[in-house]
Amino acid sequence: MNIWQGIIIGALFAPSVWAATTPASMDQDLAYQLVESLTVEVGPRIAGSEADRRAVQWALNKFTQLGYDKVWTEEFDMPGWTRGQASLEVVSPFAQPFVLTSLGGSVGTPKAGIRASVVMFDSIEALEKADAAAVKGKIVFINKPMTKDKSGSFYGQVVAARSRGAVEAAKLGAVAIVIRSVGTSNNRFAHTGTMKYDETIAKIPAVAISVPDAQNLAKMLERSSRVELKLQMENQLEKATSHNVIAEITGTEKPEEIVLISGHLDSWDQGTGALDDGAGVALVMATGALIKQKIKPKRTIRVVLYGNEEGGLLGARAYAAKHHKDLDKHVLAAESDFGAGRIWQIESRFGDKALPFAKELQQKLAHLDIALGGNSTYGGPDVSVLAQAGVPVVALSQDGTDYFDYHHTPNDTLDKIDPDSLKQNLQAWLIMTETVANSSVNLRH
């Protein structure tokens, strides 16, 4: 039993267009209600899109309804990438279509498509060692599988092919790159995610195929040394803007001291962005609102819903740039962006003298089966920008064993969230946030 269990505090303020459609109640179900509202009423919301703008409006309305003291947006410029039609098929010798997705940011193909034979590599490291003669004029296929674990530690190893495979392949003269989806499921979904070009290297189209398709292609290559593919893809890039949405519960004693909790509002366009990062958005929105219902925190609780995390932390960088003079007043930053699994560990990045406070936090979370981790976390993708700027961070580490079964695929939908796990998350965020907001601890020392 803890202080946050069972609170039920009536209905919402500030009726609006959203209130009529969202019978949220201010209790431990609030996070689930918020992520349900976001995924049902907005759905996918790729940064810079019209859906992104609706998501921003949704967030503004929700923050207002939830009784936050201040609510505002901060606009930033960004490259706006739009996914068009895409198809990838084996032309010969085993003609059949593949399930693919464009990687985020990829250029399209000429209208007639690109037709070429395939050369397979086990990893981007193997590609980097290849002879240009083996790659020139071909479609590179990187077929690296990913292993599951609680902390998603294999993601970094596999995602390199997605991030910079196009550059490495183009250096050797490849005409396109196809990667095996970065993910841990054998469901026939392709995993999207951002990729980068180098302005000095030719920009070639980059796509991912599902795990079963990658296995199929590998089996074709066992049978035939010349497997020809045809890729057609229509993507667009243009200037766009997006927004960070920010809301505060103003501190009573030290309003200038900011406890920042966050998630990212944008999502990839294939699913409805429930796990990534609807759950995180919902958790931090609910945390501030429920704390205000119960206490008047001494420090200000600032909830930041970053825009365009997926395109490369663009909202986070815009926030850090805009607020760089105030970063020393950020006493702590934390982010929820790893799905909706139970929290099993709290990690920190504090000054040495503040380490006892990490232990104090963990002790308050112990009844939720949360252990104490190390002191070297970057806190989460967006928050890492603040950590690098010296802001103390904590990470409430979620069990991500199944996260990469769904992540960045069409399968990232509301039904993948376990409401009980989300409640456990909410308890932890409430306790952690309230404790820091009501203390005067300096975590930098």
Added chain:
Amino acid sequence: MNIWQGIIIGALFAPSVWAATTPASMDQDLAYQLVESLTVEVGPRIAGSEADRRAVQWALNKFTQLGYDKVWTEEFDMPGWTRGQASLEVVSPFAQPFVLTSLGGSVGTPKAGIRASVVMFDSIEALEKADAAAVKGKIVFINKPMTKDKSGSFYGQVVAARSRGAVEAAKLGAVAIVIRSVGTSNNRFAHTGTMKYDETIAKIPAVAISVPDAQNLAKMLERSSRVELKLQMENQLEKATSHNVIAEITGTEKPEEIVLISGHLDSWDQGTGALDDGAGVALVMATGALIKQKIKPKRTIRVVLYGNEEGGLLGARAYAAKHHKDLDKHVLAAESDFGAGRIWQIESRFGDKALPFAKELQQKLAHLDIALGGNSTYGGPDVSVLAQAGVPVVALSQDGTDYFDYHHTPNDTLDKIDPDSLKQNLQAWLIMTETVANSSVNLRH
């Protein structure tokens, strides 16, 4: 231990274009090798398509390589349905796209699409009782979930909405029908399958959406009484032909007596047709071939790979029509068409005097954990046509608990087949088929 375990009988005959790409060996892995070959080298093969013709060629070549005594095709005419582009999106108030698939045989929409508001029903029975006033001009949405079990017994209840939902909805003036996918998984795949029109009722487009999309749409309807959808779809229908592919191991003593074992060669186009029905095709092709390597069966073993099962048993009907004078020489018919799960039961449809033979078969299969079921099976979809014409049938019932997680979706791929389960299936098919082919039992009596 049984007579079929561990046989390994060297390499294949009749080298051809396929032999170079298929290092099959004549042992208990043969069924897996065949389904791998079919899914990798041919892939999806919707009846009447160019891929269907390649599948027919694949089967002819394989039967020849496997040493069958006779191999031939039997052509039949059929309506050739081609899936075009399709999209379904919520226009208002919660704009977002859905994952859909056209039902097989559905008409398309006008080029501009169909835009209308949704009316939801829990089942086709509820739709049938509805007032035309509630349905006219709307898109009907049938949101009936499906439950899992070993024998797939809930399929029949749910599939009615797919088969005849369009007719029932059109009777009441609906402009299109959207059904919740017939399936047991919450993966975001839509389940296709054949549907029927009534020539006296308006033909409206019919699609399925994935389970998460159906849940999402239902939640939208809780929030708003007017949810507008836009459906665009381009399908085509034209005359086509397909083929049954037939091969025989000629009986030594009673060559005119036929033991027919079968599967269907066609598949839906979303997956690669591994479970439905590549596994069945592979099992019966392997069965005849491995029996010939070991014995000279007294009766003829005829392997039939039906064309166009998915469109409504068209190959099976063509076979029954063409062979109607010989059906009394068919001593038994059996089919494998329920995935690749372990066989747990043998059922029969024999004359009463032949019931002891069903028990005898089961005793020979008992070491594979196969129990004796009832005497009222129709044997399988295609074989049911023969059963109705009086041909005795058996069914080697597979555990289909997970079958409808994958069935008729993009997720029906090779990796969903457990090789060990497929070996157990092969053992059972070998024992059953050899026993009947080497006996002189009359199963009609």
